[in-house]
Amino acid sequence: MERRPSLGIRLNGVSKAFGAQLALASVDLEIPQGSYVAVMGANGAGKTTMLKVIAGLAAPTSGSVTIAGIEMRKAGPRLRAQVGFVSHETMLYADLTARENLRFHAKLFGLPRPREAAERAAERLDVAHALDKPVRALSRGTRQRVALARALIHDPSVILLDEPYTGLDEAAAASLSELLEELATPERIVMLTLHDVVRALSGPRRLLVLSGGRVALDQPVDGSTDEMAETYLGLLRAEARR
Amino acid sequence: MKTDALQQPVGELRPEGAAGVERGRRRLWGTLTLVSMPVLLAMALVYAPEDANQGAAQRIFYIHVPSAWIGFLAFAVVFVGSIAFLATGKRRWDDIAASSAEIGVIFTTAVLVTGPLWGRPVWGVYWTWDPRLTSFLMLWLIYLSYIVLRGYVPEPIRRAKFAAVLGIVGFLDVPIVYLSARWWRSEHPTQFVVESGDLPMQMLITLLVGVATFTFFYLYLMAVRLRVGRLRARVEEAEVSR
Amino acid sequence: MSILAPALTIAGKDLRLEMKTRDVVASVGLFVLLVVVTASFAFPTGGEGREGIAAGVLWMAFLFAALLGMGRSMAIEKEDACLEGLLVSPAPREAVFLGKLLTNLGFTFAVELVILPLFVILLQLEPAGGALLLVLSAFLGTLGLVTVGTLFAAMAVNTRGREAILPLLVMPVSIPVMVAAVKVSEAGFAGTWTASTTSWLLLMVGYDALFLLVALATFQHVTEE
Numbered sequence: 001m002e003r004r005p006s007l008g009i010r011l012n013g014v015s016k017a018f019g020a021q022l023a024l025a026s027v028d029l030e031i032p033q034g035s036y037v038a039v040m041g042a043n044g045a046g047k048t049t050m051l052k053v054i055a056g057l058a059a060p061t062s063g064s065v066t067i068a069g070i071e072m073r074k075a076g077p078r079l080r081a082q083v084g085f086v087s088h089e090t091m092l093y094a095d096l097t098a099r100e101n102l103r104f105h106a107k108l109f110g111l112p113r114p115r116e117a118a119e120r121a122a123e124r125l126d127v128a129h130a131l132d133k134p135v136r137a138l139s140r141g142t143r144q145r146v147a148l149a150r151a152l153i154h155d156p157s158v159i160l161l162d163e164p165y166t167g168l169d170e171a172a173a174a175s176l177s178e179l180l181e182e183l184a185t186p187e188r189i190v191m192l193t194l195h196d197v198v199r200a201l202s203g204p205r206r207l208l209v210l211s212g213g214r215v216a217l218d219q220p221v222d223g224s225t226d227e228m229a230e231t232y233l234g235l236l237r238a239e240a241r242r
Numbered sequence: 243m244k245t246d247a248l249q250q251p252v253g254e255l256r257p258e259g260a261a262g263v264e265r266g267r268r269r270l271w272g273t274l275t276l277v278s279m280p281v282l283l284a285m286a287l288v289y290a291p292e293d294a295n296q297g298a299a300q301r302i303f304y305i306h307v308p309s310a311w312i313g314f315l316a317f318a319v320v321f322v323g324s325i326a327f328l329a330t331g332k333r334r335w336d337d338i339a340a341s342s343a344e345i346g347v348i349f350t351t352a353v354l355v356t357g358p359l360w361g362r363p364v365w366g367v368y369w370t371w372d373p374r375l376t377s378f379l380m381l382w383l384i385y386l387s388y389i390v391l392r393g394y395v396p397e398p399i400r401r402a403k404f405a406a407v408l409g410i411v412g413f414l415d416v417p418i419v420y421l422s423a424r425w426w427r428s429e430h431p432t433q434f435v436v437e438s439g440d441l442p443m444q445m446l447i448t449l450l451v452g453v454a455t456f457t458f459f460y461l462y463l464m465a466v467r468l469r470v471g472r473l474r475a476r477v478e479e480a481e482v483s484r
Numbered sequence: 485m486s487i488l489a490p491a492l493t494i495a496g497k498d499l500r501l502e503m504k505t506r507d508v509v510a511s512v513g514l515f516v517l518l519v520v521v522t523a524s525f526a527f528p529t530g531g532e533g534r535e536g537i538a539a540g541v542l543w544m545a546f547l548f549a550a551l552l553g554m555g556r557s558m559a560i561e562k563e564d565a566c567l568e569g570l571l572v573s574p575a576p577r578e579a580v581f582l583g584k585l586l587t588n589l590g591f592t593f594a595v596e597l598v599i600l601p602l603f604v605i606l607l608q609l610e611p612a613g614g615a616l617l618l619v620l621s622a623f624l625g626t627l628g629l630v631t632v633g634t635l636f637a638a639m640a641v642n643t644r645g646r647e648a649i650l651p652l653l654v655m656p657v658s659i660p661v662m663v664a665a666v667k668v669s670e671a672g673f674a675g676t677w678t679a680s681t682t683s684w685l686l687l688m689v690g691y692d693a694l695f696l697l698v699a700l701a702t703f704q705h706v707t708e709e
Contacts, residue, residue, distance in 0.1 A: 017399065018397055018398075018399065019397055019398035019399060019478065019482075020398075020475070020478045020479040020481075020482045021482055052709060055572050056571070056572065057568060057571055057572060057708075057709055058708065058709035059708045059709070061331070061399070076576075077574040077575065077576050078574065080572055080573060080574045081574035083572065085568075085572040087565060087568065089564045089565035089568070090564050090565070091564060091565050091566055091568055091569030092564060092566070092569075093497070093501055093560070093564075093566055094563065094564060095501060095504055095505045095507075096497075096500065096501060096504065100497075100500065104493065104497045105569070105573070107493045108490055108493055108494070108570070108573040108574075108575055109573055109574060110489070110574065150569070328702070328705055380656060380659055383655075383656035384656045384657060386656075387652050387653055387655075387656050387657075390649070390652060391639070391643070391649070391652075391653060394643040394644045394645045394649055395642070395643050395644070396644065400642065400709075403705045403706065403708070404639045404642075404643070404706065406702075406705070407635070407639065407702045407705060407706055408636075408639075408653065410698060410702065411632065411635070411657055411695065411698055411702075412656070412657060414694060414695075414698065415656075415657050415660065418660040418687070418690070418691055418694075419659060419660050421660070421687065422659075422660040422663045422664060422687060425680065425683060425684070425687075426663060426667070428680075429667075429680060
């Protein structure tokens with residue numbers, strides 16, 4: 001395993017406007033290596049935009065995003081090689097098989113042995129049995145796992161997930177939670193957006209609440225009941241302020 | 243205040259006296275237009291000598307040619323605005339490009355209308371595939387596709403980007419269109435050739451007055467249209483913050 | 485990161501996808517075939533200048549094929565946010581453009597390969613020595629169309645009108661390369677090659693080069709959110 005330079009995500013005064021609306025308003029944020037962050041907020045508060053800006057899909061209107069001290073704007077391809085992005089859409093070609101999709105992404109990410117990488121990723125996400133079926137024919141849950149496999153196939157150091165728990169049943173959610181826990185090692189950064197407070201506080205180690213494009217709350221998740229209650233109240237207060 | 247997070251004001255923040263300066267400019271162009279229009283008409287109808295071959299119908303030349311000049315100039319402004327927008331990201335450039343396109347269509351339409359009006363009495367046909375006229379037809383079509391495209395993208399910044407790309411491609415296309423129209427015409431010659439020989443002094447002066455008049459008119463329309471654009475942006479913003 | 489490798493990967497993926505579904509070939513192929521057959525009824529089998537008419541109709545058919553194919557190819561990427569999948573990869577934006585360009589070129593050439601001989605037969609033309617010109621015009625003309633079309637398709641699928649506005653964007657801008665292609669094809673059908681034919685070929689080369697550069701330079705702005 002090659003040694004990677006110390007990674008940390010930094011947002012410097014990042015704003016993102018969509019016309020007259022500011023999805024992100026001059027956000028300053030530092031997310032060091034080893035973070036496992038839950039991002040919450042009402043719809044339109046900027047959660048998805050924040051992830052997209054970090055993933056290099058959206059360019060900030062002002063400010064800059066750096067990963068490992070390198071600006072996304074300047075070295076996009078190099079940085080994107082370290083990022084895995086999961087959205088609520090699968091990014092899979094419905095008419096190709098899971099294997100073909102995974103191999104394609106492995107090749108796109110420049111992995112030396114795409115076939116093996118695809119099989120490994122499928123096994124890790126427990127979808128090896130579905131490898132040779134067209135994605136269209138898979139159940140929703142399996143499809144989501146293949147999508148996850150796609151995002152993780154290149155063993156990224158930064159994993160971004162946009163509302164990954166939406167639409168999952170208890171078992172699938174628990175399984176995802178376990179997987180994220182596994183992935184959230186000191187060398188990686190895991191960031192996810194979600195609406196479920198309980199999930200946000202059981203697993204992730206840091207809670208961000210966005211409101212109106214700004215960071216309304218930024219606290220470590222410590223686990224004591226008082227702490228959690230206060231965090232929750234803080235969240236409600238932040239929402240009421242909008 | 244939403245806009246202070248961005249480097250560029252969306253519509254609200256401008257220096258104190260700016261509105262006054264702009265009104266002054268509008269008035270200047272408007273007045274100059276009002277003054278020079280009747281002068282042009284007088285010169286075109288009376289002062290300029292009648293053309294020996296073409297008769298009175300030739301006088302439409304003094305509307306036709308200046309319209310063409312401004313139609314082309316307006317598109318050059320679209321081109322410059324498009325490049326400037328992509329380079330700087332400042333919305334003002336997009337406003338300029340969009341305004342110039344809308345106004346350019348008007349002048350280009352005038353070219354396409356006066357062309358046949360001139361052609362029919364003088365050469366007996368409404369349309370010739372004269373390279374210049376053909377180029378203006380293409381220019382007109384490109385303008386229209388630009389405006390239609392803008393209508394199909396609701397989000398302002400994306401709209402600006404898309405329009406800018408089309409503006410650049412469209413403008414670079416025009417000389418190529420002209421060239422191809424010339425070559426095509428040289429292979430299918432018709433007897434209707436627009437002579438560009440030496441103009442007698444009086445005609446030249448009238449033509450120059452025509453160009454000046456239409457330039458003032460263009461500048462006036464631009465000033466008005468830019469103001470409308472700004473007001474519209476303020477309304478958009480106000481609606482969003484409600 | 486290189487540009488060619490990801491581009492070929494993307495084009496390869498599209499080829500595989502097309503072989504499985506025959507989505508684009510089926511819809512476009514049939515349509516273009518109908519255009520050609522209809523045209524062969526519509527014009528005189530003898531007479532002067534039919535090479536010119538033939539060339540015109542041929543390129544209308546090619547234009548439709550290209551537009552439909554490019555629209556469909558981009559629409560596929562829009563489904564399930566597959567385009568985003570390409571954009572979060574390390575592939576540079578230019579590589580994504582190039583990949584889709586190769587896909588669209590490949591597809592359109594495939595259609596042309598079938599249509600062109602059919603045309604020659606149905607319309608009883610005798611190109612003889614003009615075959616090279618026909619190939620050149622098909623290649624250069626299609627390249628120009630598809631370069632501009634791929635760029636605009638990426639825009640079109642992100643508008644309210646989706647890929648339906650693609651023809652509206654492509655057609656005005658592609659007129660010069662179409663005219664040139666028709667002219668050269670006409671010469672090809674007639675078996676002649678004049679100085680003017682060379683000029684038209686050069687125009688196509690210039691057009692293709694210019695807009696390839698512009699497309700590569702501006703593609704990132706089109707795909708950025």
